[in-house]
Amino acid sequence: MPAIVRSARRLAFPLLAFGFAASALADPAAHIGNVTITRDDWGIAHIDGKTDADAVFGMIYAQAEDDFNRIETNYLVNLGRLAEAEGEKAIWQDLRQRLFVDPERLKADYARSPQWLKALMQAWADGLNHYLATHPDVRPRVIRRFEPWMALSFTEGSIGGDVERVPLSQLEAFYGRKQIAMTADEKGLLYREPQGSNGIAIAPGHTKDGHALLLINPHTSFFFRAEQQVKSGEGLNAYGAATWGQFFIYQGFNDRIGWMHTSSGIDNVDEFAETIVRRPDGGLAYRYGKALRPVAERTIRLAYRVADGTMAERSFTTYATHHGPIVREADGKWIATALMNRPVPALEQSYLRTKARDYAGFLKVAERKANSSNNTLFASADGDIAYLHPQFVPVRDDRFDYRRPVDGSDPATDWKGLHSLASLPQAVNPKNGWAFNTNNWPWTAAGKDSPRAADYPRYMDQVGENPRGPHAERVLNAQARFTPETLIAAAYDPYLTAFARLIPGLVAAYDRAPDPALAGPIGLLRGWDHRWGLESEATSLAVFWGEAMWEPAAGPAKDAGLSVWDYMATRASDTERLAALRAAVARLTQDFGGWRVPWGEINRYQRNDGAIEQVFDDARPSIAVPFTASQWGSLAAFGAKRYPGTKRYYGTRGNSFVATVEFGPRIRAWAVSAGGESGDPASPHFADQARLYAEGKLRPVYFYPDELAGHIGRRYRPGE
Incomplete structure (x- = not known):
């Protein structure tokens, strides 16, 4: 293996070290007079702009008012500059990002972007810079001026990104020359509350009033998105959740269509095991078929903050093949990671779908094939509904198992273009009347009426079923004439499908080997209806x-090729089931003084x-929440756990923004967000939705001006 060049030095001018020269701020007056x-x-x-660019200016300005810290942090992460704020501990996360996101390439991409998109990116930068200029008390951690090209670093609104599948420990091992x-967690042996979501579309024929x-x-970390309405005189009128720092509504609706994204189980990030050879001249090559190809080398310099507040720099020589950057080593092979890296089409698709007027228009935008990780649930005022798979799907030889590194020296393993949209799993206007x-x-x-697995390559899905799937089918099959109210009730249905499957096995284990010490707990579970509740x-x-x-089952389940739920249901021994119950009783007793504790107390x-x-x-102070983690099949998800110094569980992810939309002659919608709109504890909107959120109550959305009238707190122009 070659030596990996590293260096560290102090920086006198850290903000200029990366060539992030400050461009002149465009005249904000060009937008301010056109934005309310x-x-x-x-x-x-609710932002109104004369043009789309005006609306973007106002949209991002309003986001900055609510939580500039989250905006800046998102761009520090996506630009690979987090260590400039948080120190050397973030250097490997920055290196991972910069392997795939090169600022110089983004600047070139910006220069080549269509003029309409450049105008939006310029307005985005101008809005953020105008916010900073008019709020001198706000002190950015790093980014004191935003450049329009920076918007291309963060073009897809889901939580996390494909790049996060690269294990940081192995990246550090490779480029840090360590074992x-x-x-x-990287092996998938610890439970992670799914960062994914639920989406349901109901056809008009399956609703009481004949409207889709x-x-x-979405199930994300709490406070991950802003709730906004963005309108312009150029046809933009979108309402929903916008990820902090982005200028498009990621999950939402306009007056004709709605779109909901859920994280997909598709395999769209692949690893290629490269055979590395040192050439006679000392250079590095990798085998590809019968040929040797040169390994590409690139120096990446990363700044980081040191304890005294000054900046230092580390330099890395990084490697790549035509498959992608080298991210780790395994079994004597260098592993290259291939993933979607199309920032301009991705930003175009994310923005333009918010202006689509019907299903055909939505699909036309999707032809950009720049969504790699999200399924879509679609509904429209025309009555169309659909489940759509991600549109960026490389064509691969299904002989190979792409869940593991494939042989990069075999040309047969290469990606061979992208699937057509028609060749992807989908359910468009299914006869059953719903999709989820x-x-x-x-x-x-x-x-x-679902697509059949046998008709598609294996790589179309790699995660299988989860307990929320059968739960969704259960509530969707329970009635034939939905209303907005009954759809909301279905979204908060308290049945826990995982426990409905798992508890009978525990009870049977006890019946085969009764233990008087467990008689009370078993009696409680034997009579339970498998529904969550505050007093349960x-x-x-x-x-x-x-x-x-869970944790003892995770490793054996992975080795057996089973989900943890399936392993717990079919492979766990009676001894394991009963031992886990004893552990649960002991922990409840230790933390709460007894094993009979209402769920709302925890x-x-x-x-x-x-x-x-x-x-x-x-x-x-805290608020009791009745719903559980989605781990156990709850559609309404509240991912909570103990933290250092606590006995109670506190939620940090799960239901974050919930909305139900009816596509009638006029849009009707209801929504709730976790906590509130503002990130400022002094704001009245920091926690004004918390009680509604915990109770599963949605408030009316003010989509039309006549609905907004009478509910106006303040109306102003940016900077006032």
Whole structure:
């Protein structure tokens, strides 16, 4: 293996070290007079602009008012500059990002972008810079001036990104010349609350009033998106959730269509095992067929903040093949990662779909094939509904198992163009009258009218089913004439499908080997209806039991090629089941004084300040939340756990923005966000939705001016 060049030095002018020269701020007056921001009585910004660029200017300005810290942090992450704020501990995360996101390439991409898109990116930068100019008390951690090309670093609004599949431990091992074991989390052995979502589309023939319905229910980290309405005189009128720092509504609706994205189980990030050869001249090559190709080398320089507040720099020589950057080594091979890297089409697709007027227009935008990780649930005023798979899907030889590194020296493993949209799994206007996705496979998306797995390559799905899938089918099959209210009720249905499957096995294990010490807990679970609730003691006991079962089962489940749920249901021994129940009883007793504890005493919502990483405290006020983690099949998800110094569980992800939309002659919509719109604890809109959120109650959306009238908190122009 070649030596990997590294260096570290102090920087006198860290902001100029990367060539991020400050461009002149465009005259904000060109936008300010054409933009009005109206805050409703929930603090939600309704932005009106004369042009799309004016609307973008106002949209991002309003976001900055609500939580500039999250905007800047998102761009520090996506530009690979987080270490400039958080120190050398973030250097490997920055290196991973910069392997795929090169600022110089983004500048070139910006220069080649269509003029309409350049105008939007310029307006985006101008809006953020105008906010900073008019708020001198706001002190950015790093980025003091935004450049329009920076918008291309963050073009897809889902939480996380494809690049995050690269394990940081192995990246550090390779480029840091260390021996580092892959973590249990990287191996998939620890439970992670799905960062995914639920989406449901109901056809007019399946609703009481003959209007299509759409459930928008992203499961992300809390406070990850702003709720906004953005309008212009050029046809833009979108409402929904916008990821902080982006100028498009990621999950939402306009007056004709709605779109909901759910993280997909598709395999669109592949690893290629490269055979490296040192040439006679000392250079590096890799085998490809019968030929040797040169390994590309690039120097990446990363700045980082040191303890005294000054900046230092580390330099890395990085490597790549035509498959992608080298990210680790395994079994004597260098591993290259291939993923979608099309920032301009991705930003075009993310923005233009918000202006589509019907299903045909939505598909025309999707032909850019720049969505690699998200399924879509679609509904429209025309009555169309659909489940759509991600549009960026490389064609591959299905003989190979792309869930593992494939032989990069074999040309047969290469990507061979992209699938056509027609060749992807989809369910368009299914006869059953509904379509859904819960981050599960697409093979049940429309019941009996779903696409069939046998008709598609294996790489179309790699995660299979999860407990929310059968739960969604259960509530969708329960009625034939939905209303917005009954769709909301379905989204908060308390049935826990995982426990309905797992608890009978536990009870049977006890019946085969009774233990008087467990008679009470078994009796409670035996009589339980498998539904969560604030007063439910069985929910508390079941969750603690399931967690005690999960971690020991994760490794064997992976080795057996099973989901953890399937392994727990079919492979766990009676001894393991009963031991986990004893552990659950002991933990409840230790933390709460007994094993009969109402779920609402444990499961809590708390937000103490505007920090991205919250510190929780059992002694401070919190709100009881009845729904559980989606891990157990709850459609309404509240991913909570204990934190250092706490006994109670505090949620940080799951239901974050929930909306139901009815596409009648006039749009009708209801929504709720976790906590509130503002990240400022002093704002009345920091926590004004928290109680509604915990109770599963949605408030009316003020989509039309006549609905907004009477609910106006403030109307102003940016900078006033």
